[in-house]
Amino acid sequence: MNAYTTMQQMLEMADDVRRAFGEGDPGGLYPPVDIRATEAEVVLVAELPGASRDDLVIEVEGRHLTLRGEKPGPAEAADATPVHRERRYGKFERTFELNFEVNREAIAADFRDGVLTVRLPKMEAARPRRIEVTGG
Amino acid sequence: MKHHLTRWDPFALTPRPGTGHPLFRPSDTLQTSTWVPPLDLTERSDAFEVSVELPGLAADQIEVNYERGTLVVRGEKRTDSAASDGTWYRLERSRGAFSRAVRIAAPVNAEQISASFRDGVLTITLPKAAEAKRHQVQVTS
Numbered sequence: 001m002n003a004y005t006t007m008q009q010m011l012e013m014a015d016d017v018r019r020a021f022g023e024g025d026p027g028g029l030y031p032p033v034d035i036r037a038t039e040a041e042v043v044l045v046a047e048l049p050g051a052s053r054d055d056l057v058i059e060v061e062g063r064h065l066t067l068r069g070e071k072p073g074p075a076e077a078a079d080a081t082p083v084h085r086e087r088r089y090g091k092f093e094r095t096f097e098l099n100f101e102v103n104r105e106a107i108a109a110d111f112r113d114g115v116l117t118v119r120l121p122k123m124e125a126a127r128p129r130r131i132e133v134t135g136g
Numbered sequence: 137m138k139h140h141l142t143r144w145d146p147f148a149l150t151p152r153p154g155t156g157h158p159l160f161r162p163s164d165t166l167q168t169s170t171w172v173p174p175l176d177l178t179e180r181s182d183a184f185e186v187s188v189e190l191p192g193l194a195a196d197q198i199e200v201n202y203e204r205g206t207l208v209v210r211g212e213k214r215t216d217s218a219a220s221d222g223t224w225y226r227l228e229r230s231r232g233a234f235s236r237a238v239r240i241a242a243p244v245n246a247e248q249i250s251a252s253f254r255d256g257v258l259t260i261t262l263p264k265a266a267e268a269k270r271h272q273v274q275v276t277s
Contacts, residue, residue: 032229038222047191047229049256079181084238086174087189096226114191114256 030092031067031116039128042098042120049114050087056111058118060104065120068093100126171213171230177238182269184240184262191256192229198258200251202244207260210235242268 034045046067048056056069073089076082102120109118178185188209190198198211212233243265251260 029228034227034229035225036222037225043222045229047189047256049189049191050187052255074176074178074187076178077180080185081179082176083179083184084175084177087176087187088174113193114189 029094030088031094033067033094033096035096039122041122042100042102044096044116044118044120046116046118047114048111048116050089051111051114053111056109056116058107058109060102060107060120063098063101064095065098065118066093066095067116067118102126171232171234173209173230173234173236175209175236175238182264184242184244184264186238186260186262188236188258188260189256190253190258193253193256195253198253200249200258200260202240202246202249202262205240205243207238207240207262208235209258209260244268 031046031048033047034043036043036045044065044067048069048071051069051071055071056067059066059068068091070091071089074087098120101123103123106121107118109116111117173188173190175186175188178187186207186209190211190213193211193213197213198209201208201210210233213231240262244262245265248263249260251258253259
């Protein structure tokens with residue numbers, strides 16, 4: 001036991017404590033997403049590190065957006081022994097309800113650096129309209 | 137009556153930031169980080185492999201250090217969240233500074249450690265030092 005081991009143990013303990021309280025862990029919600037809407041579009045950003053574009057399926061049905069796919073497990077050599085596992089692998093599916101119609105023809109999706117960005121333009125009728133108030 | 141209770145501070149006796157051993161800096165791990173990127177550790181016969189999920193980061197935003205048996209990965213994820221206009225419906229992605237420390241239980245060849253970053257996953261390969269490799273002993277009769 002020396003000062004270095006003590007520090008290492010504290011760093012690891014701090015990690016364990018935060019994991020125990022669920023920080024940094026999306027729990028049942030996988031993959032974690034951000035969803036932002038502007039007047040013209042809805043942008044969904046999902047984190048799927050280690051997935052490949054071919055593993056991802058995006059479906060829009062009515063006002064529901066479904067994101068599904070499978071994140072392949074690590075391709076491990078025969079002599080590999082897992083010592084510690086926190087990363088999540090396997091099938092996932094999440095459905096989101098949108099509170100407006102989107103233009104399905106114009107949906108664009110981009111996947112890079114493990115981040116999926118889906119842009120869903122709102123239908124013209126769903127965009128806010130500003131009405132001039134006139135008076136006399 | 138005033139109570140004189142002092143909270144135990146494990147870093148109270150450590151040097152000022154930026155001095156001394158990097159592990160003795162007041163740790164990001166305990167102070168600013170709210171993000172614990174998931175990490176896997178795998179052992180092979182000739183190397184250890186550590187993989188960390190860091191979606192959305194660029195290679196130059198990640199710092200990897202190995203010293204005295206401990207691998208430390210740290211960095212910061214900056215996102216557009218605060219600056220972007222519109223209405224947020226969900227904000228589940230982690231952001232900000234992170235730091236992870238892993239103790240590697242066997243001697244490694246520090247000069248040969250390599251790291252690559254692909255599809256949001258950082259993979260670090262730490263080749264074992266010769267004395268740590270498994271070797272089979274022939275039994276003679």
